Amino acid sequence: MSVLTVQNISHGFGDRAIFEDVSFRLLKGEHVGFIGANGEGKSTFLNIITGKLVPDEGKVIWSNGVKVGYLDQHTTLTSGKTIRDVLRDAFENLYALEEKMLKIGDRMADVSGQELEKLLEEMGNIQDILESSGFYMIDAQIEEVANGLGLGAIGLDREVQDLSGGQRTKVLLAKLLLEKPTILLLDEPTNYLDAEHIEWLTKFLQEYENSFILISHDIEFLNKVVNIIYHVENRELTRYVGNYNDFVRLYEIKKEQQLNAYHRQQQEIAKLEDFIARNKARVATRGMANSRQKRLDKMELIEKPREKAKPTFFFKEARTPGRFIFTTQDLVIGYDKPLTKPLNICLERGQKVAVIGCNGLGKSTLLKTLLGLIPCYEGKIEHGDYVIPGYFEQELNSDNENTALEELWHEFPSYTQFEVRQALALAGLGNDRILSKMKVLSGGEQAKVRLSKLMQRECNVLILDEPTNHLDVDAKEELKKALKEFKGTILLVCHEPEFYQDWVTDVWSVEDWSNKIV
Structure with a gap:
């Protein structure tokens, strides 16, 4: 059963297209790795399916009753709350039910007869919901997830405004896992996790019964937790069955097949063009030449697989320091x-x-x-x-209004525009990204500007x-x-x-x- 269907999505920023006629489906229980190079639109896709962005064209259809949990590292935590307070917020609907049950208990002292029976029945229903939802084990659940992600060592009574960026991300991830949504959307969850906490999250996701979509560049992690790969490249989205290693093998086969088909077609085109050039002027063969021209005109051209430009990093060495x-x-x-x-x-x-x-x-x-x-x-x-x-x-x-070009040029004003563009291109940024503002670049693209x-x-x-x-x-x-x-x-x-x-x-x-x- 499909819990999410994306139909013919197209989206872009300014004159830059991110997706063109992209479709996607998420089946119940699928563990999806969403992969692609920096700047291809992975986080944009999550923002589209969660409704934070409206696509230029196409539809996003969620199944009824689906509860979506999204790890968004830009989410803020309320000052004055402790880690434990934030994690308990994951169960706020259950606490609200408990409060309702307590109020029913207070009302029962003032009623009798049919109304009392009605309140008893309502209280029993709430009690059943609380018990089946593990309400009386909430503190144990919080301790288990918090310790798994290393929050127990920090202290659950520590106030969130005192936490580092990595610690805040751990709190948000722990809260999300405790909420147990139908669909988990995780954007680079291992970025601030240490090896032992990645191991805990790996086991959690391996045993996770519901579906999730995971953006990650951690190959070892992907290989252990996903069973479907969606690869975004050149505004297209392609589905592969298996983990990351399976994707690499199938992707290489697909590229080789596409390249062979391209070369065969180019040879055929060359033969047709040669025949047309030699025979279109002769009366006896003009008909055959015209026939081949029509065939050539109707031919659907196979595009040569494009190699993604890889960044090249090197660091200039200054004079030798002391020992x-x-x-x-x-x-x-x-x-x-x-x-x-x-x-x-x-x-x-x-x-x-x-x-x-x-x-x-x-x-x-x-x-x-x-x-x-x-x-x-x-x-x-x-x-x-x-x-x-x-x-x-x-x-x-995160609110840097400079373009990538301005960011580098401000620091090296003696450079020519050509030198600035060349430096950014060397780090793997294309012309369209060089003129984009830093705040709209992906995290990986921002890192490339800083490395440049x-x-x-x-x-x-x-x-x-x-x-x-x-x-x-x-x-x-x-x-x-x-x-x-x-x-x-x-x-x-x-x-x-x-x-x-x-x-x-x-x-x-x-x-x-x-x-x-x-």
Whole structure:
């Protein structure tokens, strides 16, 4: 049974088409991976089917009674609420029923006879609903999901306004999973999750009885949880049965078949054109030439498969620094309170270090402190000689009105327009995206603009805070290659072991330094 049907959707922004005559169906129990390169319209599609965007053409049809849950990372949390309060909001309809039942109980003291029987029956019905919905196990459910996503370690009585961006995302995801919607829509849910919490979410989705649509660039995760792939490319949507690896195999076969068909047709066209050219002037053969011309005119041309332009990343290397990049003496990081024990660590020239650990333990704070962007809570940092850092920050202003071209040009005003366009194209941004405002670019496209800016500066130390978030598979592979080839020093915060484990020299876990119980 189809729970969602999308019929002949077309949509675009300005003169840029995102989808052309696209159709889609979601069957009961299907676990769908929705994949494609950055900027192809994956998040736009979710916004269309949830009604946040109205398509230019086509229809979106949901089955009756479907409850949709959408993990939207732009959702805000109400200040003053604790994590537990937000998670209990997932059951607000059940709490409302309990309140109604209590009011019925109060009324029963003042009535008798038929009215009393009617109230007893209504109370019994509500009681049955509460019991069948697991109302009296709500706290246990909250604890299970919260601990699975690492929120228990943070403390469920912590107020949400004190949480990091990654922690807020975990709270929103936990609330969504507790609501148990008929359809889950998940847009890159693993971006802020650590390995053990990805493992928990993997098991949850594997056992999830209802349908979900998942946008993700995490291949290992996709392979474990999906059984259908929808691939968006060149404004089209194609369905494949199986996981991501099955998709890759079938996609390559399809491309090869299309390329062979294109070449065969081109050979046939060449033969027809040659015959027409040689015979159209001769009276005896003019009829055959005209016949072949009609055949040529009616021929439906096969389009040559287009290769998607891959980004190319490289980092300019500055002069060689001294032996030590930085050395800390009893360094404690934090804002209004300390996040770590006193740290005595050093980063040496040529080291490539991955910084790992749960959200909220201070990974980003550590990077900013080492760069001098925020002061040490206690202790001090000594920087080595000739250290020239290049910094990739995790989060930027989401309301940036600059176009991608303006964003780069403002930072490098001496560049010609050709040089700016060339730099952005190298990072994988097409002409249509270069003139788009930063706030309308996808998360992956925004990351590519920021990486492009970083590539324009000479540096001997790269400080990277979650650079793989939102990047598509090709971009991640190219970035990994560039970091392997960089001869300088790297300090990288990343939650994807498969991205860094075969090239870093050291791994630092902030969990070993934290004041918190993890």
